[in-house]
Amino acid sequence: EPEVTQTPSHQVTQMGQEVILRCVPISNHLYFYWYRQILGQKVEFLVSFYNNEISEKSEIFDDQFSVERPDGSNFTLKIRSTKLEDSAMYFCASSDEQKTSYEQYFGPGTRLTVT
Amino acid sequence: GNSVTQMEGPVTLSEEAFLTINCTYTATGYPSLFWYVQYPGEGLQLLLKATKADDKGSNKGFEATYRKETTSFHLEKGSVQVSDSAVYFCALSKAAGNKLTFGGGTRVLVKP
Numbered sequence: 255e256p257e258v259t260q261t262p263s264h265q266v267t268q269m270g271q272e273v274i275l276r277c278v279p280i281s282n283h284l285y286f287y288w289y290r291q292i293l294g295q296k297v298e299f300l301v302s303f304y305n306n307e308i309s310e311k312s313e314i315f316d317d318q319f320s321v322e323r324p325d326g327s328n329f330t331l332k333i334r335s336t337k338l339e340d341s342a343m344y345f346c347a348s349s350d351e352q353k354t355s356y357e358q359y360f361g362p363g364t365r366l367t368v369t
Numbered sequence: 370g371n372s373v374t375q376m377e378g379p380v381t382l383s384e385e386a387f388l389t390i391n392c393t394y395t396a397t398g399y400p401s402l403f404w405y406v407q408y409p410g411e412g413l414q415l416l417l418k419a420t421k422a423d424d425k426g427s428n429k430g431f432e433a434t435y436r437k438e439t440t441s442f443h444l445e446k447g448s449v450q451v452s453d454s455a456v457y458f459c460a461l462s463k464a465a466g467n468k469l470t471f472g473g474g475t476r477v478l479v480k481p
Binding site: 287312 | 467470
């Protein structure tokens with residue numbers, strides 16, 4: 255069964271450094287998303303992406319964040335200058351525009367630790 | 370805006386007990402409703418879904434019915450196992466490509 259994959263599984267970085275989190279969505283899906291989950295808290299939406307542009311973003315997704323689909327398979331989230339409060343689990347998801355039930359399929363997540 | 374409210378956990382049960390996790394939502398129109406499960410150390414897995422009023426989603430012995438009149442989507446399982454220990458998230462989406470709005474999650478611990 256097709257699945258969303260994410261790399262790395264765990265990233266440790268120093269405050270102020272740039273990080274890029276990578277995702278490979280399910281191949282025939284056209285909508286892509288990033289969510290984050292601070293330890294023990296709820297899952298928060300960051301951004302959605304369709305047709306090579308951002309379709310929606312939350313107030314969390316400020317100028318320090320960017321997304322890109324550099325090729326036909328990868329979808330990346332970049333944090334330009336990480337802060338301690340960016341430490342969280344970041345989940346990528348994708349969905350199929352053909353499905354009327356709107357379900358999204360999630361990757362296993364990247365745990366980002368900012369020290 | 371849209372919102373989802375779930376009962377707070379943790380919920381601690383013995384094996385073979387009946388599980389209910391309450392979920393209510395606020396949204397205009399007819400959102401699709403979902404339950405996702407997060408096992409320890411893992412990502413989010415879609416457990417079940419419902420797309421319209423009175424639809425019943427079911428999977429792995431879990432069930433939830435879309436109740437438009439009470440704006441609810443409560444999750445139930447008749448006989449839980451230790452392997453059902455996880456965090457369960459209720460969520461909604463208004464349209465294709467729209468974000469999922471999640472509830473706060475309910476941690477369930479099943480003891481042998």
